[in-house]
Amino acid sequence: MEMFLMAVCMTFFGVAVSAMAFGAATSGVQEQQAATLDSKVDEALASMPERFFARDTAPAVAAPPPVVIVPRVPIEVLLAQIERHVRLEHAAAESFLYDPTSESLHSRTTSPLVH
Amino acid sequence: MNTLQADLLKGLTDAQSAELLALGVRRQYPTGAELFPLGASANSVFLIERGRVALTLPMQVQGHEEDVMVEERDGGQVVGWSGLIPPHRFTLKATAQLQTDTIVLDREILVAHFEKHPEVGYLVTRNVASVTGQRLQIFQAMWLREMQRVIELRCP
Numbered sequence: 001m002e003m004f005l006m007a008v009c010m011t012f013f014g015v016a017v018s019a020m021a022f023g024a025a026t027s028g029v030q031e032q033q034a035a036t037l038d039s040k041v042d043e044a045l046a047s048m049p050e051r052f053f054a055r056d057t058a059p060a061v062a063a064p065p066p067v068v069i070v071p072r073v074p075i076e077v078l079l080a081q082i083e084r085h086v087r088l089e090h091a092a093a094e095s096f097l098y099d100p101t102s103e104s105l106h107s108r109t110t111s112p113l114v115h
Numbered sequence: 116m117n118t119l120q121a122d123l124l125k126g127l128t129d130a131q132s133a134e135l136l137a138l139g140v141r142r143q144y145p146t147g148a149e150l151f152p153l154g155a156s157a158n159s160v161f162l163i164e165r166g167r168v169a170l171t172l173p174m175q176v177q178g179h180e181e182d183v184m185v186e187e188r189d190g191g192q193v194v195g196w197s198g199l200i201p202p203h204r205f206t207l208k209a210t211a212q213l214q215t216d217t218i219v220l221d222r223e224i225l226v227a228h229f230e231k232h233p234e235v236g237y238l239v240t241r242n243v244a245s246v247t248g249q250r251l252q253i254f255q256a257m258w259l260r261e262m263q264r265v266i267e268l269r270c271p
Contacts, residue, residue: 089261090253
């Protein structure tokens with residue numbers, strides 16, 4: 001019986017010492033690891049919702065505004081198109097004066113500036 | 116030019132037309148020459164005998180100011196009617212597109228002639244009113260067509 005009680009006491013003592021030693025050893029490491037993890041977090045990834053299965057739909061990522069490539073028309077070509085447009089519109093307006101109806105007023109044009 | 120075909124001379128007898136044209140000065144403009152600039156004082160009316168005149172207004176195109184043609188006039192037609200209508204300022208720029216022959220009629224000389232011959236003054240004024248009225252109606256229709264397109268773009 002005495003031997004048994006001694007063994008139990010020694011066990012509790014050993015566990016207590018181990019726990020204290022473990023606590024003392026790991027308290028600094030946790031702070032260091034937390035600081036390292038914080039510095040390594042990718043904010044873009046962190047902002048994305050978690051996905052577990054590969055088939056989960058990918059989260060919508062804000063796409064950059066589309067780059068619209070507008071071909072620069074030579075000014076001579078543009079002026080020629082404007083002139084053609086004016087001639088066509090003038091002719092359409094004149095035909096309206098000869099036949100003043102809603103249809104002739106809003107007749108279609110072949111002007112490249114409109115289409 | 117057959118004087119009877121000129122816009123400005125409609126309704127006048129041959130004798131009246133000849134007398135009126137004799138008041139003018141013949142002036143020739145090579146291709147590209149300017150008859151009058153936008154905004155200048157308008158003291159004369161230009162009767163085109165032959166050739167072609169472009170009437171233009173300035174417009175910003177690709178960051179440059181360009182003269183954009185808004186109307187063309189050729190033989191028998193008149194440009195510069197602002198010379199007869201107050202406030203006597205040209206509201207367009209006129210440039211010869213081809214070699215152009217004109218008869219330039221000075222306002223003061225014309226007005227003095229109209230005071231002596233009121234019947235000629237009445238007919239010429241009526242013809243000018245016809246030219247301006249037609250231009251107004253044409254540009255009214257052109258403006259409305261463009262407005263229609265603006266509305267279709269905004270409210271398809």
